[in-house]
Amino acid sequence: MTDFTDEELALDPHFADQFEPGFRPACQLYLISPPAIDDGFLDQLAAAFDGGSVAAFQLRLKGIDDHAIAALAPPIQALCAERDVAFIVNDSIGLAKRLGADGVHLGQEDGDPRDAREQLGPKVQIGVTCHDSRHLAMEAGEAGADYVAFGAFYPTTTKETLHRAEPSILGWWTTLFELPCVAIGGVTAENAAPLVAAGADFLAVSSAVWNHPDGPKAGVAAFAQVLASKPPPPR
Ligand SMILES: Cc1ncc(COP(=O)(O)OP(=O)(O)O)c(N)n1
Numbered sequence: 480m481t482d483f484t485d486e487e488l489a490l491d492p493h494f495a496d497q498f499e500p501g502f503r504p505a506c507q508l509y510l511i512s513p514p515a516i517d518d519g520f521l522d523q524l525a526a527a528f529d530g531g532s533v534a535a536f537q538l539r540l541k542g543i544d545d546h547a548i549a550a551l552a553p554p555i556q557a558l559c560a561e562r563d564v565a566f567i568v569n570d571s572i573g574l575a576k577r578l579g580a581d582g583v584h585l586g587q588e589d590g591d592p593r594d595a596r597e598q599l600g601p602k603v604q605i606g607v608t609c610h611d612s613r614h615l616a617m618e619a620g621e622a623g624a625d626y627v628a629f630g631a632f633y634p635t636t637t638k639e640t641l642h643r644a645e646p647s648i649l650g651w652w653t654t655l656f657e658l659p660c661v662a663i664g665g666v667t668a669e670n671a672a673p674l675v676a677a678g679a680d681f682l683a684v685s686s687a688v689w690n691h692p693d694g695p696k697a698g699v700a701a702f703a704q705v706l707a708s709k710p711p712p713p714r
Pocket residue numbers: 509537539541569570584585586587588589606607608628629638661663683
């Protein structure tokens with residue numbers, strides 16, 4: 480057993496945990512943009528980041544071409560960098576490369592993770608939609624994905640969804656694999672506890688933050704308690 484200094488343990492009582500076999504960091508928030516944004520969005524995003532810890536932000540603008548997204552992305556990307564939030568591009572390997580994004584999220588029809596790795600290099604995070612499929616998740620892992628995303632866990636109006644996942648898929652995944660998993664789809668601060676308890680490494684959330692009645696800062700803040708609510712299950 481490793482010995483730790485009093486300073487290390489005083490700063491973080493869980494400091495030693497990360498050296499335990501099977502350690503999984505606590506669940507974190509992965510913020511997805513609204514499907515469309517306007518001029519005030521940068522202030523909204525800054526407010527969201529003021530609400531609490533956000534690990535990653537995905538720019539997901541549906542129905543807008545890559546050139547238009549590339550034109551509006553730089554201040555958003557700069558804000559993410561300033562706040563130490565990973566900037567993830569949805570759907571497009573080419574756009575992720577053009578912007579020098581921290582990551583790209585690929586749906587099953589959005590391209591091959593192997594191509595993404597070849598084009599984006601070893602440091603860029605590649606996420607893959609796996610719906611409610613263990614098979615797709617294992618395939619994504621084999622193809623070199625950095626995370627797998629399961630969902631939709633709850634009804635959502637942000638996207639028309641054809642698949643419904645159960646929290647047990649998160650438990651199954653985290654028991655067998657080290658690769659982080661994301662839970663997405665209708666996730667709110669009120670319904671997230673079973674996903675955190677089942678082992679989700681990230682909660683990917685859009686409308687619960689952007690449509691929060693008290694604004695995006697309150698939307699992010701609302702997740703603080705549930706993210707800290709339960710230690711990750713042992714693997
Ligand atoms: C983190 C995360 N998970 C899943 C998705 C959905 O991706 P996809 O199935 O390609 O659908 P669109 O988002 O492109 O409509 C996601 N974007 N992010």
